[in-house]
Amino acid sequence: MPHDRINWQRIRVGCRYVEKYLVEGLLSAYKFNHSPLKPLEVFCEITYKCNLKCPTCFRWTTVEDRDELGLEDWKAAISKLEKWVGTFNLFVSGGEPFLRDDMIEIIKFASGLGITVSVVSNGSLIDKTLAKRIVSSGLFGLTLSLNSMNPKTHNETRGTAGSFDEVMRAIENLRERGKMRLNIAATVMAENINDLVGLAEFVKKEGLDSINYQPLMPASAIPILDEKGNPKKLPPGKFYQTLGREPEAVKEVFTRLKRMRENGYPINNMPKHMAYMVRYLQNQEDPEVVKYPCKIGPKNFVIDPFGNVRICPMMEPIGNIRDDLPQAFWNSDKALEQRENIRGCKEPCRLFTCNFKELDLWYQLKKMYMRG
Ligand SMILES: C[S@@+](CC[C@H](N)C(=O)[O-])C[C@H]1O[C@@H](n2cnc3c(N)ncnc32)[C@H](O)[C@@H]1O
Ligand code: SF4
Ligand code: SF4
Numbered sequence: 001m002p003h004d005r006i007n008w009q010r011i012r013v014g015c016r017y018v019e020k021y022l023v024e025g026l027l028s029a030y031k032f033n034h035s036p037l038k039p040l041e042v043f044c045e046i047t048y049k050c051n052l053k054c055p056t057c058f059r060w061t062t063v064e065d066r067d068e069l070g071l072e073d074w075k076a077a078i079s080k081l082e083k084w085v086g087t088f089n090l091f092v093s094g095g096e097p098f099l100r101d102d103m104i105e106i107i108k109f110a111s112g113l114g115i116t117v118s119v120v121s122n123g124s125l126i127d128k129t130l131a132k133r134i135v136s137s138g139l140f141g142l143t144l145s146l147n148s149m150n151p152k153t154h155n156e157t158r159g160t161a162g163s164f165d166e167v168m169r170a171i172e173n174l175r176e177r178g179k180m181r182l183n184i185a186a187t188v189m190a191e192n193i194n195d196l197v198g199l200a201e202f203v204k205k206e207g208l209d210s211i212n213y214q215p216l217m218p219a220s221a222i223p224i225l226d227e228k229g230n231p232k233k234l235p236p237g238k239f240y241q242t243l244g245r246e247p248e249a250v251k252e253v254f255t256r257l258k259r260m261r262e263n264g265y266p267i268n269n270m271p272k273h274m275a276y277m278v279r280y281l282q283n284q285e286d287p288e289v290v291k292y293p294c295k296i297g298p299k300n301f302v303i304d305p306f307g308n309v310r311i312c313p314m315m316e317p318i319g320n321i322r323d324d325l326p327q328a329f330w331n332s333d334k335a336l337e338q339r340e341n342i343r344g345c346k347e348p349c350r351l352f353t354c355n356f357k358e359l360d361l362w363y364q365l366k367k368m369y370m371r372g
Contacts, residue, residue: 111138
């Protein structure tokens with residue numbers, strides 16, 4: 001593996017993970033239901049505004065809100081976290097993050113503090129100029145959402161004509177990307193189940209770094225807020241209602257994807273996650289799926305566009321990063337009570353990849369070697 005592919009920042013976070021999280025953390029966290037740890041992964045929902053109209057997600061219905069954190073607020077929030085936590089992984093999502101004029105500034109600021117920053121985007125705004133700015137911002141990884149290599153299916157599931165061409169243009173514009181990782185995220189539903197293999201083939205052929213399959217959730221799993229700041233009640237969405245339509249295809253496709261992963265395709269999902277996805281996509285009420293616990297309690301730290309911090313995106317905020325120090329509410333009574341509720345929660349977002357993050361050393365080593 002060439003020296004420049006070694007990301008020391010990543011390795012430092014990894015070592016902290018083993019030391020703090022696995023060894024001293026999990027046991028005490030589950031036993032005492034508090035987290036003596038500090039979050040290693042922080043998710044920023046940087047804006048709820050969006051320029052696509054995906055029928056699986058209602059973020060695009062958000063109205064303009066002047067109360068969103070500004071550039072200086074985000075810098076202050078990131079600094080507070082860095083002082084408390086040290087280095088960590090910062091995942092930026094939305095809405096569409098690149099609708100913010102200051103997105104590049106935010107990435108530069110966090111990367112400059114030694115934080116590993118990743119962004120997920122719909123790719124629509126990444127022209128040549130923005131691509132260059134992204135690559136030189138210090139961003140660790142960019143994930144573009146792509147649901148199918150069939151333009152019609154992608155555009156329909158993104159609610160926007162021309163979206164497929166825009167993602168392809170973004171990938172082309174990011175051909176020269178130095179050390180930055182470029183990944184694909186595909187949301188799995190009945191409508192694209194037969195396109196998943198083609199997506200993995202595309203990722204490998206184009207030399208992209210990985211593909212992650214995320215099972216479709218009811219739209220309420222990507223909450224937006226009502227006027228009072230509470231999560232809005234959302235209908236599940238029409239594509240969600242067709243889940244379970246193709247049980248045999250689901251099994252066949254994931255058996256193939258598992259084999260492709262074994263043969264060096266850069267598919268992120270662990271085999272265990274794939275097995276649970278198959279059950280879920282065939283039948284959301286599958287008893288094995290229902291039993292699988294949500295493990296986010298001791299580790300999740302989600303900041304919404306207004307600075308509210310949550311452990312679970314669907315629960316009440318435990319504090320606001322604008323007003324408070326994160327260490328003041330991380331182990332507050334409210335946080336402890338929510339961690340108790342999280343352990344018994346049966347909402348389907350337990351099936352998101354972040355709830356299946358386990359060490360898969362063999363696969364990671366093989367991936368590094370093949371990329372080498
Ligand atoms: C909410 S979007 C935000 C980032 C950006 N706007 C984008 O689409 O990439 C994050 C991811 O959620 C996916 N997504 C949308 N609706 C979903 C649903 N109902 N269930 C699971 N994932 C969903 C999107 O395809 C995208 O990969
Ligand atoms: S999934 Fe992403 S692109 Fe689609 S509406 Fe939601 S935030 Fe926008
Ligand atoms: S499964 Fe986890 S993330 Fe989803 S609503 Fe329940 S506690 Fe929150």
